[in-house]
Amino acid sequence: MRISLAAEKKAWTLPEWLRYVLIGASFIAAWQLYVSFGGVSQLLVASPASTLQALFTDTTNGQLPGAILVSLQNLAIGMLIGISIGLLLASFSTFSRFGRYLLTALTAVFSPLPGIAILPLTILWFGLSSSAIIFVVVFGAIWPISASTDTGFRTIGTTTRMVALNLGLSRWQTVRDVFLPAALPHILSGLRLAWAFGWRTVVGAEIVFGVAGSNGGLGWYINNARYFLNPPAIFAGLVVISLLGVLLDTFFQFIEQKTVVKWGMKQAQ
Amino acid sequence: MGRQDIEPIVELSHVYLDYHNGRSQGTTIVEDVNFTIQRGEKFVIIGPSGCGKTTLIKAIGGFLQPRQGQIVVNGAPIKSPGPDRAFVFQDFEQLFAWRTVLDNIVYALQVTKQLARRAAIDKAQFYLKLVDVAEAAEKYPHMLSGGMKQRAALARALALEPDILLMDEPFGALDAITRNQLQLELNDIWQSTGVTIVLVTHSIQEAVFLGHHVMVMSSSPAQILEIVDTSQAQDLASPAFVDISAHLQSLLIRRGRNQETAQESAAQLSAVE
Numbered sequence: 001m002r003i004s005l006a007a008e009k010k011a012w013t014l015p016e017w018l019r020y021v022l023i024g025a026s027f028i029a030a031w032q033l034y035v036s037f038g039g040v041s042q043l044l045v046a047s048p049a050s051t052l053q054a055l056f057t058d059t060t061n062g063q064l065p066g067a068i069l070v071s072l073q074n075l076a077i078g079m080l081i082g083i084s085i086g087l088l089l090a091s092f093s094t095f096s097r098f099g100r101y102l103l104t105a106l107t108a109v110f111s112p113l114p115g116i117a118i119l120p121l122t123i124l125w126f127g128l129s130s131s132a133i134i135f136v137v138v139f140g141a142i143w144p145i146s147a148s149t150d151t152g153f154r155t156i157g158t159t160t161r162m163v164a165l166n167l168g169l170s171r172w173q174t175v176r177d178v179f180l181p182a183a184l185p186h187i188l189s190g191l192r193l194a195w196a197f198g199w200r201t202v203v204g205a206e207i208v209f210g211v212a213g214s215n216g217g218l219g220w221y222i223n224n225a226r227y228f229l230n231p232p233a234i235f236a237g238l239v240v241i242s243l244l245g246v247l248l249d250t251f252f253q254f255i256e257q258k259t260v261v262k263w264g265m266k267q268a269q
Numbered sequence: 270m271g272r273q274d275i276e277p278i279v280e281l282s283h284v285y286l287d288y289h290n291g292r293s294q295g296t297t298i299v300e301d302v303n304f305t306i307q308r309g310e311k312f313v314i315i316g317p318s319g320c321g322k323t324t325l326i327k328a329i330g331g332f333l334q335p336r337q338g339q340i341v342v343n344g345a346p347i348k349s350p351g352p353d354r355a356f357v358f359q360d361f362e363q364l365f366a367w368r369t370v371l372d373n374i375v376y377a378l379q380v381t382k383q384l385a386r387r388a389a390i391d392k393a394q395f396y397l398k399l400v401d402v403a404e405a406a407e408k409y410p411h412m413l414s415g416g417m418k419q420r421a422a423l424a425r426a427l428a429l430e431p432d433i434l435l436m437d438e439p440f441g442a443l444d445a446i447t448r449n450q451l452q453l454e455l456n457d458i459w460q461s462t463g464v465t466i467v468l469v470t471h472s473i474q475e476a477v478f479l480g481h482h483v484m485v486m487s488s489s490p491a492q493i494l495e496i497v498d499t500s501q502a503q504d505l506a507s508p509a510f511v512d513i514s515a516h517l518q519s520l521l522i523r524r525g526r527n528q529e530t531a532q533e534s535a536a537q538l539s540a541v542e
């Protein structure tokens with residue numbers, strides 16, 4: 001239930017989705033007008049029409065889908081490893097004093113480092129391969145996930161813990177069946193944070209790889225487009241990166257709806 | 270009341286309990302307590318707020334160990350919590366929020382009794398009917414009222430078919446009407462299951478109405494003032510009920526450690542009537 005302070009009676013207003021569509025449409029219209037009549041060079045700013053054209057061409061010739069697949073694959077593998085390590089660290093920190101000091105120290109030292117800053121190092125270690133990118137994503141995901149999971153575990157109520165004890169659960173059952181679901185609101189916000197870092201990192205890392213990358217992702221795709229002086233493709237790449245970001249965020253919101261919101265552990269937004 | 274076989278199920282001898290706060294030495298909360306609870310009885314612990322009655326029932330539950338003395342359940346000293354002593358808390362948040370009411374019970378049965386899912390569901394539904402929450406089986410706990418949550422928690426505890434049902438002010442946060450309703454139903458449930466019940470409360474009316482024995486405790490460090498036989502005083506209108514209630518009231522107020530506690534208990538008591 002949401003408590004609204006707004007007046008009871010409301011005049012009819014535009015539905016929410018329509019407002020977003022209108023904002024988007026006017027933005028695109030302004031963009032097209034600027035390119036058509038602003039006298040700007042087509043080599044600096046691509047028009048919406050040519051961007052759409054590039055989107056269509058590179059989708060049908062398989063370039064964009066391929067790049068999307070590579071980027072998402074790097075992100076997914078990195079996130080999976082990062083989540084596993086993050087959850088392990090948080091569990092370790094919950095059940096042992098040494099673990100707590102370890103996690104606090106590691107988080108303090110490593111979480112301020114932008115993932116992209118360790119890319120030169122991972123390139124040295126792994127060469128120009130996707131392993132170098134995945135390592136960076138893992139590194140970026142561990143800290144927000146372990147920190148939020150740790151907070152989630154720590155804020156589990158005494159009664160919940162006592163119920164777990166009363167049922168005589170093993171340590172593994174306690175973590176899997178009580179701690180993880182009880183901490184899920186925190187874990188999910190950590191995940192959203194982690195993937196947002198991860199997505200930016202993946203694209204950034206792929207740009208650094210530049211033309212040297214043989215099977216590049218979206219970052220490589222836009223950098224490649226710059227190399228071939230193809231602004232419509234750069235814009236198309238940016239649109240795709242942004243849309244995928246929106247899509248992934250919607251996906252996490254959907255998961256929250258289906259879990260913590262449904263269970264009354266978090267208010268609907 | 271008809272207890273045929275007198276057989277002790279819980280025995281406390283010279284039990285001292287400490288409250289630990291971080292690294293401090295710990296303060297004594299319960300001091301040299303000795304009593305026995307018989308199998309199949311309803312045993313009520315009553316005392317002023319903060320006197321240590323919750324600590325005591327937690328110790329019987331195995332959540333904390335005595336500094337000194339022994340707590341024996343079913344002939345063996347207890348070492349840890351376990352489903353043979355099912356706990357019902359005052360806190361409404363004792364059901365797992367991420368499982369439906371039915372699933373809460375099914376899960377408890379699966380992990381404690383290794384029941385197959387089908388058998389666990391059947392048993393869960395039986396106990397949900399017994400405590401009259403069958404219609405809420407598929408709901409998540411946050412959709413239920415406080416009274417319904419406590420019923421569901423009671424159903425989960427009963428489904429474990431424990432030797433002892435430990436209840437720590439289970440109706441303490443409910444409104445008076447729901448509370449009276451649940452007291453009546455708890456009596457019916459005891460009639461049909463015969464489970465041993467240990468109940469902590471600060472309501473004299475609840476204690477006399479539900480208990481066979483009422484153990485009155487002093488304020489901290491808690492000691493036993495008296496164990497009163499209330500088995501003949503369960504009819505609210507009977508003279509015995511009034512007499513015993515008055516006796517408990519005088520015990521609780523007279524023995525308060527200081528004037529403030531006495532006044533607080535007096536205020537509580539008048540609020541109860």
